Every structure is written in structure tokens, then in C-alpha cells.
Amino acid sequence: MPISTPKHLPPPSSLPLSKTYPVRLPNINVNKLERILHGTIHQNLENGKLPLERSNKMWAIWEKDDHGSPCRKYLVRFSKDLPQVQLMSFPCSGNSWTRYLLEASTGIFTGSIFNKKHIYKTGMLGELAKPDDGRTLVQKTHGRFFKSTTLATVPAVLLIRNPAKHMLEKLAVDDNRAFCIYTCPSSLLQHSLHILVQVKYNQQSKFHQLVPEYLKKWEMVAMDSLLEKNAPVHLVYYERLNEDPISTLRGILAFLGVPEDERRLNCTRTHLKGPYKREGNREFNPFTTEEQLLMTQAVKRVNQTVQLLGYQPLPHYSIIT
Numbered sequence: 094m095p096i097s098t099p100k101h102l103p104p105p106s107s108l109p110l111s112k113t114y115p116v117r118l119p120n121i122n123v124n125k126l127e128r129i130l131h132g133t134i135h136q137n138l139e140n141g142k143l144p145l146e147r148s149n150k151m152w153a154i155w156e157k158d159d160h161g162s163p164c165r166k167y168l169v170r171f172s173k174d175l176p177q178v179q180l181m182s183f184p185c186s187g188n189s190w191t192r193y194l195l196e197a198s199t200g201i202f203t204g205s206i207f208n209k210k211h212i213y214k215t216g217m218l219g220e221l222a223k224p225d226d227g228r229t230l231v232q233k234t235h236g237r238f239f240k241s242t243t244l245a246t247v248p249a250v251l252l253i254r255n256p257a258k259h260m261l262e263k264l265a266v267d268d269n270r271a272f273c274i275y276t277c278p279s280s281l282l283q284h285s286l287h288i289l290v291q292v293k294y295n296q297q298s299k300f301h302q303l304v305p306e307y308l309k310k311w312e313m314v315a316m317d318s319l320l321e322k323n324a325p326v327h328l329v330y331y332e333r334l335n336e337d338p339i340s341t342l343r344g345i346l347a348f349l350g351v352p353e354d355e356r357r358l359n360c361t362r363t364h365l366k367g368p369y370k371r372e373g374n375r376e377f378n379p380f381t382t383e384e385q386l387l388m389t390q391a392v393k394r395v396n397q398t399v400q401l402l403g404y405q406p407l408p409h410y411s412i413i414t
Contacts, residue, residue: 121320127403132325134176134248136350143201143351146171146228152216154197155364164360169196171219171228178349179244180231181318182252183311185262187331188233191252192217193367194334194342195230198357204229215368230349236314243317248324250345253395254331255410256311256388257380260304304384312391319398328399332408338365 136143152169155162180203182188189212192203202219205212213220224232231250236243243249318326327348334341339362346353380388388410396407 123401126320129323130319130326130402132248133348134178134325134350136176137174138352141352143172143199143230144174146173150218152196152202152218154216155360163356164364167197167200167357167360169200169202169216169218171222172201172230173227175201175227175230177225177227177244177247178231179247179249180233180252181236181243181249181314182233183254183256183259183307183314184235185259186252186254187334188235188252189369190367191250191329191334191345192231192233193369194338194361194365195345197361197364197367198342198346198354199230199351200354200357201230201351202228203231203233205233207233230351236310236317243321245321245323248326249318249322250327250329250348251315251318252329252331252334253315253407255408256308256391257378257385257410259311260307261379300379301381301384304380305387308384308387308391312395315395316398319402328404330405330408338362 138144148171150171153165154167154169155164158165180188180191192205195201195203196217196219202217202222204219204222204224206224208221210221219229222228224234234243325348327345329341329345339358342358342361343353392407392410400406
């Protein structure tokens, strides 16, 4: 049966951000939940590999490499009869980049509930596939706040990123700048974010109205996945994925039950960025002292919960973005 949020907690919509999340979780069998969350996924392999769909739909992911490159030959294709696995995150937490790394290292398309045609056109053909049709390795979702759900019986890879880092990018996307997020040079994106926050949002006070809302959603995406899942959840910290992509990727593959292909991993190592790796905005901090305190408290609550459930603690999160 699905695991429900402890009754003593208020619903997510009314959860006060200033309240310290309890270290103890009454009404939940923590040991049982921990055993469920730390499970792995079984795959039905064919000759030691994931089965492939008979289809001419494929992506030559590194076809632009020089002739003679050992990576030019690798394709990404649809599989079949795969279990559904959510790739859960708050928006702008590295979900699309993680999908690229998984497709690069496994040769299997990933999916999404959002059906974004601009993603499909880059070569990620699984974007338009049905999330539960068994053809994609994982399926991108952002939880109940973003037109999707946390399916209690469906395993998940939960991707968490410093809320101060992704919040500005989320604001830019919401301001119809998605094209620039994916295509502009990092210097231009940096300038765009400065203008967006300092000119538009500061004048209208909209930016500072949105910070608590986004922060609450960031926290509950994590809490929903950890406390309402009755299925395995693999926790990935974006910062560690960014620092050591291949080792982190190996951990995801082990969780998914996917055998490693060392040659593909070597090619992935030399093609890490892909079309979706964004550069950070490292020296831009528009947050008030109160907003930074709210972020610190939210991070502490999530950190207490992940450690209580047997996961590694969150990385150190600097509020300075």
C-alpha cells in the first residue's frame, strides 16, 4: 500500500517554511521504509543487455565526431518491456542533462511526461513516448506541483540540487526564456538573469514573492518522493553528478539494473556536456537575508530526512549563487 505523509504534519500547501522538520517520523515504520527505498530494479535482459525494439527510430548521438572516432558508431534506440521509473526533480535541477548521460551510456532512450517538441527535435525521441509503454529507461517528471504526480508504486531516481542555484534558472524559464536557457552562451545567460531579476522582478517585487513559493515546492518534491513512495528510490545530488559524472552515473545504472558498457562510458566521459548542460551563475545573489534563512531551514529539513532514511547527507549548499 502507498505510504502516506505522517498525520501530524500539515499538508504541503500549508507547511510553514520556518518550521523545523522533525527528526523522528511517527506513524511511519522507518526501518521498513528504508528497506523499500534502498531496493534496486530488476531488468529482463537478453544476452546480458537490455532488449531492443525493432524500429528504425534511433539517434546517432555523436555523429558529428570526426571520422575515425570510436564514438561515431553509437546509437540510442528504444527498448521494450522495461519497468516504469520516474526521474524526479524540481525544474532546472539537471533532469535533461541526466537524461542525456543515461542515453549516452546505455543506448536507450529516456522519456518524459511533458512531450516537449524542442527536446524531441534534438534527438531525444523518447520525449514523445508514453511514460508507461516500457520503451524508455526513465521518465522525466517534476512532481505534483508541476502537472505530474508522484506514483507511489513506481521506483524513482530523485535528483536534488541546491535550491539557490536552480531558482534563478526556473524564473528565467517561466519568463519565456527557455530558448536562451538551452542555446545562449553562459555570459549572455548570466546577463539575462541579472536583467530579469534586477529590472523586471525587483521593480514589481515579483521575484521576492516567488522565492518562498518555489522553495516550498522544492522541499515537497523531495519529501513526496521519500515519504510517499512504496518503491525503491535512488538519490542523486546534482553537485556530485557535476563533480564526478561517471561514478555517479555508475551508481544510477546499478540501481536501474543496467549492465555497464565500458566503451560507451568512455565515450560519455569525452562527451559530458551534451545539448543540455548549462553553465551556472556563480556570483549572483539577489536573495534577502530572510530568504537565505528560509533556504537554510528547508535544506536542513530535507537533510535530516534523507539521513534518517539511510541516505548520504546533502552536499554543503552555498546560498551565494
